[in-house]
Amino acid sequence: DGGITQSPKYLFRKEGQNVTLSCEQNLNHDAMYWYRQDPGQGLRLIYYSQIVNDFQKGDIAEGYSVSREKKESFPLTVTSAQKNPTAFYLCASSSTRNQPQHFGDGTRLSIL
Amino acid sequence: GENVEQHPSTLSVQEGDSAVIKCTYSDSASNYFPWYKQELGKRPQLIIDIRSNVGEKKDQRIAVTLNKTAKHFSLHITETQPEDSAVYFCAASGNYGGSQGNLIFGKGTKLSVKP
Numbered sequence: 001d002g003g004i005t006q007s008p009k010y011l012f013r014k015e016g017q018n019v020t021l022s023c024e025q026n027l028n029h030d031a032m033y034w035y036r037q038d039p040g041q042g043l044r045l046i047y048y049s050q051i052v053n054d055f056q057k058g059d060i061a062e063g064y065s066v067s068r069e070k071k072e073s074f075p076l077t078v079t080s081a082q083k084n085p086t087a088f089y090l091c092a093s094s095s096t097r098n099q100p101q102h103f104g105d106g107t108r109l110s111i112l
Numbered sequence: 113g114e115n116v117e118q119h120p121s122t123l124s125v126q127e128g129d130s131a132v133i134k135c136t137y138s139d140s141a142s143n144y145f146p147w148y149k150q151e152l153g154k155r156p157q158l159i160i161d162i163r164s165n166v167g168e169k170k171d172q173r174i175a176v177t178l179n180k181t182a183k184h185f186s187l188h189i190t191e192t193q194p195e196d197s198a199v200y201f202c203a204a205s206g207n208y209g210g211s212q213g214n215l216i217f218g219k220g221t222k223l224s225v226k227p
Contacts, residue, residue, distance in 0.1 A: 031213070033214075040121075040219065040220075041219055041220075042116075042201055042217035042218050042219045042220055043156070043201065043215075043217045044217075045214060045215070048214065058214070090155065090156070094213075096213075097213030097214075098143070098144055098205055098213035099213075100146060100158050100161060101146070101158070101215060102158065103148075103155040103156050103157070105154065105155050106154075106155060
């Protein structure tokens, strides 16, 4: 799945700070997703986008924001409103909805 | 909405034995069921998937079975090897409303294969 690139690999956030996680894909996929993974938990959906300039909230969207200005890019901003942001964040894409999702290598976010 | 339960949470087998992981789902409209393998600190990788129009699918040592009536599906790994050690996630994808195609994941099974 070398076609999905997440950066940075590790990120540290200070109190009151917004941070942005990058996700880029060169698979020409229409759909993109952001998941949060906590220890011992499955993946939980934060936001998803089916097409450029459109995105929808997932199950745990509070404290997060996204944009989809280009087909290949779907950045996630973790805002200061997210009080427990420490987690492993995974970006995924699929050709269309209900097709296999392929994941990036993830970004591990911690609090300073 | 969809809910996916996965069992067991941990599984330890001897090399060469078989391993079975089971998942149940709640929404009968779900029609796509992938399985992912995640090694420590790495990305989940799709290992096999099945759609609701078939009951079983095999790929070398890995197979998935689906029972739509009972709303459960299982992953079978035969002749396990130490490199099979990882966390395995099942997921179900619905076909309903605005969340069409979204995956709901189980909480994972940590498989350990002892040499």
